[in-house]
Amino acid sequence: MRARLGSSGQHGYCWRIEPGRQASGKSSSGRRDFFQGGGVGFFPPLTHLVGRSRLNQKQLGARATGEGSANDDLTIRILLVEDSLTDVELAKRHLSSGGFPFALRIVDEESAFLRALQEFEPHVILSDLRLPAFDGFAALALASSLSPETPFIFLSAVLGEEMAVEALRMGAVDYVLKDRMQRLAPAVARARREAGLVAERRKSDDAVLQRARSTAFVASLSSRFLQIEGGVIENAIRATLEELGELAGLDAVSLYLFSPEGKIFGRTFAWLRPSAGIAPSSRFFSSAPAAAYRALTDTLLEGGCVVHEDVRLLADGERAQHEDLVENVASSAAFPMLARNRPVGFLHFGTIDRLRKWDKEVVWLAGMIADILAGALERRANEQMLEQERDFVTGVLDALGSLVVVTDRVGRVVRINEAFQRVTGYSAEEMNSARVASWLAPVSESKNGADSDEGDFGREYEGVIVAKNGSIRRILWYPTVMKSKEGIVEHTITIGVDLTEWRREQEDRSRFALRIERERRVTGLGRVAGMISHEFNNVLMGILPFLEVLKRRTSGDPLVETALDRIHVSVGRGRSIAQEILRFTSTAAPAIETFDLDAFLREAGDELRGLLGPQIDLAVQVPSGLVLGADPRHLHQVLVNLLLNARDAMGGEGVVTITVRSFEGPMTFPFGMIAEARRFVWISVADSGAGIPADVLGNVFEPLFTTKRSGTGLGLAITHQIVMAHEGLIFVESEIGRGTTFHLFFPSPESG
Numbered sequence: 089m090r091a092r093l094g095s096s097g098q099h100g101y102c103w104r105i106e107p108g109r110q111a112s113g114k115s116s117s118g119r120r121d122f123f124q125g126g127g128v129g130f131f132p133p134l135t136h137l138v139g140r141s142r143l144n145q146k147q148l149g150a151r152a153t154g155e156g157s158a159n160d161d162l163t164i165r166i167l168l169v170e171d172s173l174t175d176v177e178l179a180k181r182h183l184s185s186g187g188f189p190f191a192l193r194i195v196d197e198e199s200a201f202l203r204a205l206q207e208f209e210p211h212v213i214l215s216d217l218r219l220p221a222f223d224g225f226a227a228l229a230l231a232s233s234l235s236p237e238t239p240f241i242f243l244s245a246v247l248g249e250e251m252a253v254e255a256l257r258m259g260a261v262d263y264v265l266k267d268r269m270q271r272l273a274p275a276v277a278r279a280r281r282e283a284g285l286v287a288e289r290r291k292s293d294d295a296v297l298q299r300a301r302s303t304a305f306v307a308s309l310s311s312r313f314l315q316i317e318g319g320v321i322e323n324a325i326r327a328t329l330e331e332l333g334e335l336a337g338l339d340a341v342s343l344y345l346f347s348p349e350g351k352i353f354g355r356t357f358a359w360l361r362p363s364a365g366i367a368p369s370s371r372f373f374s375s376a377p378a379a380a381y382r383a384l385t386d387t388l389l390e391g392g393c394v395v396h397e398d399v400r401l402l403a404d405g406e407r408a409q410h411e412d413l414v415e416n417v418a419s420s421a422a423f424p425m426l427a428r429n430r431p432v433g434f435l436h437f438g439t440i441d442r443l444r445k446w447d448k449e450v451v452w453l454a455g456m457i458a459d460i461l462a463g464a465l466e467r468r469a470n471e472q473m474l475e476q477e478r479d480f481v482t483g484v485l486d487a488l489g490s491l492v493v494v495t496d497r498v499g500r501v502v503r504i505n506e507a508f509q510r511v512t513g514y515s516a517e518e519m520n521s522a523r524v525a526s527w528l529a530p531v532s533e534s535k536n537g538a539d540s541d542e543g544d545f546g547r548e549y550e551g552v553i554v555a556k557n558g559s560i561r562r563i564l565w566y567p568t569v570m571k572s573k574e575g576i577v578e579h580t581i582t583i584g585v586d587l588t589e590w591r592r593e594q595e596d597r598s599r600f601a602l603r604i605e606r607e608r609r610v611t612g613l614g615r616v617a618g619m620i621s622h623e624f625n626n627v628l629m630g631i632l633p634f635l636e637v638l639k640r641r642t643s644g645d646p647l648v649e650t651a652l653d654r655i656h657v658s659v660g661r662g663r664s665i666a667q668e669i670l671r672f673t674s675t676a677a678p679a680i681e682t683f684d685l686d687a688f689l690r691e692a693g694d695e696l697r698g699l700l701g702p703q704i705d706l707a708v709q710v711p712s713g714l715v716l717g718a719d720p721r722h723l724h725q726v727l728v729n730l731l732l733n734a735r736d737a738m739g740g741e742g743v744v745t746i747t748v749r750s751f752e753g754p755m756t757f758p759f760g761m762i763a764e765a766r767r768f769v770w771i772s773v774a775d776s777g778a779g780i781p782a783d784v785l786g787n788v789f790e791p792l793f794t795t796k797r798s799g800t801g802l803g804l805a806i807t808h809q810i811v812m813a814h815e816g817l818i819f820v821e822s823e824i825g826r827g828t829t830f831h832l833f834f835p836s837p838e839s840g
Contacts, residue, residue: 163189164280167210169227170243171196171219178269179214179243186273188280197221198230205234211283212276217244217251225258232259237287239279243272299449305335306456313464321468322357325461329359332457336450339440340414343425343461345433350389351378353433360414381409388424388434393454395421395446410438419444423454425462432462491563491584493519497577511586513556550587560756562587592763631659678719678813682837685748685769686710692724699731703741706731710748716769717837722810729803730773730830737777737828745774750836759821759831767836768816774829780822788820 166183170176176194183190193208195201196219204210213231215224224242231240242255242263252263261282262275312324325343333341342358354375378385383406387394396402399410399420410420417438425433435458437450485492485505494503501519509515553561563584570579639652689708697706716723727746734744751770753762762768780788789808807830811818814834822828 163191164212164276165191165208165210166193166276167201167204167208167213168192168194168243169196169201169213169215169219169222169224170194171216175216175243175266178266179272182269182272183276186277188273188277190276198226201227201230202234205231210235210238212279213238213240214243214272214276215240217242217246225255228255228258228260237283237290239283241275241279301335302449302453302456305331306453306460309457309460313460313467321464325357325464326359328457328461329357332453333359333361336437336453337444338437339442340417340436340438342413342436342438343433344436345465346378346389346431350385350431352376353378353381353385355413356433376412381412383409384422384434388422389431391424391426391429391431393421393423393451395451397445398443414438414440416440418442419446421446421450421454423451423458425458425465427462427466432465434458435461488583491586493582493584495580495582497579502579508584511555511561512553558756559754560588562591592761595761631655678722678810680717680814681720682715682717683720685714685716686712688716688720688723689746689748692727696727696731699728700735700744701740704735704738705743707743707745709745711750714748714750714769715837716834718814718834719810722814726807726810726832727773729807733803734773734775734777734828737780738775739777742776742827744776745772747772747774751833757819757831760817760819762817762833767838768833769836771832771834772829773832774827776827779824779826780820780828781824785820785822789818 168176168179170179180192183192193204193210195204198221201222213227215227217224224244228240228242231238236259239261240259242252242260243266244263245266255263261279264271264275309328312328313321329341329343332338339361340359343356344353345356346353352375378389384394396410397419399407399417402410410417413420413436418441419437419439421437423435423437424431425435435454437444437446437454482503482505485503486507488505489507491508491511492503492505493501493508496502500521502521504514504516504519508519548564548566550562550564553563555561564587565582565584567580567582569577570581572578639649639656689710693706693708700706731744738744749770751762751768753764753766753768755762788804790805808818811832811834816835817833819831820828821831
């Protein structure tokens with residue numbers, strides 16, 4: 089039979105077995121009460137003892153019964169310390185006249201008194217002052233120590249005033265003289281009533297204190313589970329079960345979860361009191377079909393509680409279901425955990441070898457804790473679902489070869505994928521909350537980019553990113569705007585395609601085509617120039633003999649001698665130009681040697697300084713131990729050409745700086761791009777001259793191109809040809825009024 093125990097918030101009603109007709113059997117105290125079942129023992133009639141002045145030992149150990157039963161809540165259990173049968177009968181007669189049911193137990197020695205205190209649990213103690221083997225003051229001392237809440241009344245023939253005062257001082261509540269027995273019943277009734285009031289007041293105070301503790305515990309849990317995140321919730325639940333078990337005086341607290349369909353449930357967390365000496369049931373399960381535990385699960389799945397104050401009174405099958413939860417469980421209670429009005433699990437409370445009343449306070453506490461844990465577990469389940477979705481999205485994004493960057497409404501990065509990290513070199517932590525408006529900006533204002541209005545926001549555009557290593561990446565971006573239901577832009581997902589390699593290949597092909605075209609023109613020009621210079625040199629060689637004849641036969645006229653000298657100089661200059669053209673059109677392959685650049689520049693330093701003149705300083709910066717694999721004669725020619733070009737650009741005064749360093753490609757510079765992944769020796773020659781105009785800068789390496797009146801236009805062309813013959817690269821950058829710098833990159837012998 090089931091009955092409603094009380095409401096537990098959203099949990100509806102809890103149920104417990106009503107006592108009804110319970111099986112017989114004695115408790116440890118020999119009494120039978122609501123939870124232990126059984127009938128009531130009666131005191132044996134004492135009429136056959138009339139006429140005897142003393143009770144024998146067998147009779148003293150027996151019970152005497154008045155109008156009530158020992159386990160009736162209205163019956164006053166009285167422990168009488170007395171050895172006189174006459175006084176016992178007299179006391180019983182006067183107690184019967186009091187109008188209340190009572191149960192009487194008589195003892196006359198200390199051991200029996202101690203046993204009665206434990207087993208009989210008296211409401212009132214009556215004691216004679218002196219007994220042959222015991223005395224009232226000894227009984228009072230024991231009662232005050234072992235059962236201080238039980239009122240103690242002296243019942244004596246003679247009790248002087250001083251002795252009465254001493255008795256009251258030691259804790260007795262009253263005393264009755266045997267010649268005034270009519271006061272006995274009122275004294276017992278008053279003592280019982282006052283003790284009941286004290287007990288009720290203490291019980292009420294204890295209940296208030298317990299509710300305060302429970303409320304504080306619930307409040308702390310609410311705060312605890314709102315503040316925790318992730319996997320820490322498991323540790324918090326374990327700690328909660330332990331604290332709950334200690335607070336409610338339980339031996340076992342377990343948390344079980346139902347499957348989404350409610351067909352399977354299993355223990356997830358458990359706390360067992362160490363001092364109880366118990367372990368998980370030998371039939372402990374991590375999952376079990378709910379149908380096999382219908383006595384538990386049917387009510388729980390309906391949102392109801394299942395409580396049993398004495399599991400031993402259940403039928404075998406139902407009792408076994410509770411013992412599956414905790415072995416040797418005596419009292420068992422299960423409280424559903426509801427999330428959005430759906431049972432997701434239940435809390436199970438148990439005590440071992442002792443019975444427990446599941447009162448409304450426990451039901452309230454269990455309901456509150458179940459609600460908090462259900463909410464925490466639901467949040468954890470939602471977090472795990474979000475984590476799984478996030479991991480899935482991350483996996484999809486990382487599987488893409490394209491760059492993906494997600495920004496919020498103000499342009500802060502909230503997510504990037506592996507391709508973005510790989511291309512830029514920045515980690516997700518480094519990019520977190522960074523603003524990337526400049527990165528996602530278009531290359532030019534004519535392109536549609538992140539700063540466009542809403543209508544143009546979704547159009548593709550090309551931009552650049554400066555990677556962590558300083559390289560420049562050209563990216564084609566495809567932005568997509570994510571809006572809320574209200575039309576507010578929440579996020580922007582921008583997918584990028586790295587065009588750097590493609591652009592580099594395009595530029596390489598363009599440069600290669602220009603190089604081929606230039607070499608073709610230079611080759612054609614070289615053949616023509618070679619033939620012309622050869623014939624021109626022959627003409628000049630034919631002039632020189634006749635010039636010598638004229639000089640020997642001159643009449644000494646100074647004007648004629650001056651004219652002949654100038655003709656000789658012009659012929660020599662013409663021959664030099666012809667030889668330079670021949671050298672440009674028939675450059676031999678470099679004779680590669682590995683040499684120390686520091687030593688090379690120190691050896692050539694005086695000669696190079698001599699080329700510049702006294703008003704131009706030469707600064708050389710080269711690390712020691714740096715070697716180069718090149719033709720030293722060709723490198724000398726390159727430096728001579730560049731220094732002569734710098735001298736002419738500076739007008740006779742200024743500073744020329746030669747800087748040498750080791751460098752690892754690839755890398756992009758303002759003046760050009762190094763695409764090869766190899767080590768180079770980087771030589772730069774910078775002057776402080778007037779600079780080269782932008783419209784002229786692109787032609788400086790063209791053969792025969794010059795802006796100087798006395799120049800041949802071959803110095804820089806030969807320099808370019810020598811660097812190319814070494815499989816190197818040469819770039820020039822210049823700014824009007826600040827000078828010009830030539831950058832030469834020779835493959836390092838360490839890379840090959």
